[in-house]
Amino acid sequence: MRNGLSLKWVISGSFLCLIAVVLVIYSKLLPEFTVRGLFYTASAMMEEEAQYFLRHYKQDPTTPTPHNYFYTSVIGKEALPQDVRELLNTSPSLSFGAVNIFGDLYSDDDDEPFQIILEQPLGDGKTLYMYDIDHDKEAGGEVQTPLSDAYFDQVIESVKFISLAVFVPALMIIALLVWWLVRPLGRLVQWSGTLKDPDALAGLRPGFSFKEFNMLADALAKSVEQVQAASQREGRLLRYTSHELRTPLAVLKANIELLALQSGGVLPPSLQRIERSVLNMQLIAETLLWMSREHAESxxxxxxxxxxxxxxxxxxxxxxxxxxxxxxxxxxxxxxxxxxxxxxxxxxxxxxxxxxxxxxxxxxxxxxxxxxxxxxxxxxxxxxxxxxxxxxxxxxxxxxxxxxxxxxxxxxxxxxxxxxxxxxxxxxxxxxxxxx
The missing domain is CATH 3.30.565.10 (Histidine kinase-like ATPase, C-terminal domain)
Structure with missing residues (x-):
């Protein structure tokens, strides 16, 4: 294929673009759904703890509010820290399950953390507020979890390996598929270029693996055969016509010259018209004869x-x-x-x-x-x-x-x-x- 794009590159490029788009979408959605998974875990834990506290609070209002390393809780908005109380006066960035999330969720700035807050009505007009604790501001900072972090890194590496394990075999399968499809098509193109030779057209047509390609080859061979037959008929008609016209035209021209000699070199108007028509017919016959040649010389x-x-x-x-x-x-x-x-x-x-x-x-x-x-x-x-x-x-x-x-x-x-x-x-x- 001399002009334009090669079909195999178009097919393989299309598949590669499709896989690349899928991987890009996958890489973009993975962090998003990972964060949402963490939010779901936090929402489920806090909601379950709040429901457990509510059940015991109805039996004993002096039940202590939930408190652990990750979150704490108070009854009444007045008992909240000043910064948490101010957040409740703003609109949450995200409402997820039972919790409201305030702040920029995707900011890389550690000075602007997000806050997770749960509000649980207690049925007596009071409200339980549960919020997460930021340990970064405490003395000694946040507690490190090297074993869990190593496990998480191992999971991320596994995800990357799985992505490559999908991409590389898919690329190989696509390459084999393109080769399997394009190879007989290339043979069909190569064979079609030989159809101008009558011997190739009359010979045995090669097989092209696929039924559709064989049908296309049959239709192409039949079309070329019809065109060649029509061209041969046209060429024969032009040659026969021009050859058959030249003899009577030569006879007419010779007799007109004899009549001109007999009349002293001046023909009457009627014979002049015949002479001009004969000359025109000669030009047309010569033109047809020259055009009918398959390889007309310059x-x-x-x-x-x-x-x-x-x-x-x-x-x-x-x-x-x-x-x-x-x-x-x-x-x-x-x-x-x-x-x-x-x-x-x-x-x-x-x-x-x-x-x-x-x-x-x-x-x-x-x-x-x-x-x-x-x-x-x-x-x-x-x-x-x-x-x-x-x-x-x-x-x-x-x-x-x-x-x-x-x-x-x-x-x-x-x-x-x-x-x-x-x-x-x-x-x-x-x-x-x-x-x-």
Whole structure:
């Protein structure tokens, strides 16, 4: 695959991106749910202790309030420390289960710890307040738990190992899957490049492991076979037609020359029209014969003065004007151009003949400045366009399109309200582009 992205890289890259996104989401959610798990543990412990105290308080109001290393409790807001009492006047950062949490939960600043507070009504108008204790401010600081911390670090390392254990095998499986899928596809692409050879098309088609690829290969081979058959039929038709036309045209031309000799070199108008038609038919036959060649050789180029060529073609086709009031407006630079002269005469003569034949009364504008030749004829109104007709240009224009495509020239047909313009650009079309 020379252009664009390779399919195997697209598939593998997509899977890798998917795994990366899953791991990122997992790494982001893991701390979040770890914190929530700790909050749940704290909420459950404090709520259970509060309920246990409430049951004994109803039996004996002198029951001492719960107190341990992690939290303590008092009855009544007035008994709370000043900083805890001030927190109750603000909105909690998070309400989780039975507790309210105040402060920044995810701050890395140890000077701004969060506070967990539980409020438990006692049924006699009093309220039990339970809150956690910050031991960092005590003498000696918080008690260290090296054994528990080591166990937690071991759990985190296990989580990292499990993540890698999932990622690496998944990557290997994806690579194998991509190779398994793309390998027959690459073989299919390689085989399809050989279908231009008739021997390869007629040979045995290789298997591509998957039923869908085999069906695609069959459809591709059948399509190429149909296209080749149609191309061969078209080529044979063009060659047979051009060869069969050349013999009667040669006979007509020879007899017209004999009649011209017998009449003193001047033919009557009727025979002049026949002579011009024979010349046009010869040009068309030569064009068809040249276009029908599968590998047409490059036409020899010479220094062509288009001003002289157009002048000769105008005199040759001036009879088409007849009695119509048509004015020719010619603006052609007479600088020589490197072009194939025969092809220039065929193409320009065809366009000029159609312009003079189908122009309404008015002006026919002919201008050339390398590399663009513009021929425009005025019309009264745009007629409805038929499938095989370009306002009278018809088959001639289609033949000229194909001929210019062979020569790598460009044609642009412009239809306006009262104007029909053909632009012929002699600039060579680059490989990979197409003529207009």
């Amino acid at each position: 036409l020899p180029e010479e220094d062509v003065n288009l001003s002289e060529v157009v002048g000769e073609l105008i005199e040759k086709h001036r009879y088409l004007i007849g009695n119509r009031d048509i004015e020719l407006s010619i603006d052609i630079h007479d600088e020589p151009c490197r072009l194939p002269p025969t092809a220039c005469r065929i193409v320009i003569g065809n366009f000029l003949r159609n312009a003079l034949q189908y122009a309404e009364e008015g002006a026919v504008d002919i201008s050339f400045k390398y590399p663009r030749l513009v021929i425009a004829n005025h019309i009264r109104e745009v007629k409805p366009r038929q499938e095989s007709d370009d306002y009278g240009y018809g088959l001639g224009l289609q033949l000229m399109r194909q001929l210019c495509a062979k020569l790598n020239w460009q044609i642009n047909v412009i239809r306006e309200q009262q104007r029909f313009t053909v632009v012929l650009d002699f600039t060579r079309v680059k490989a990979g582009e197409s003529a207009v």
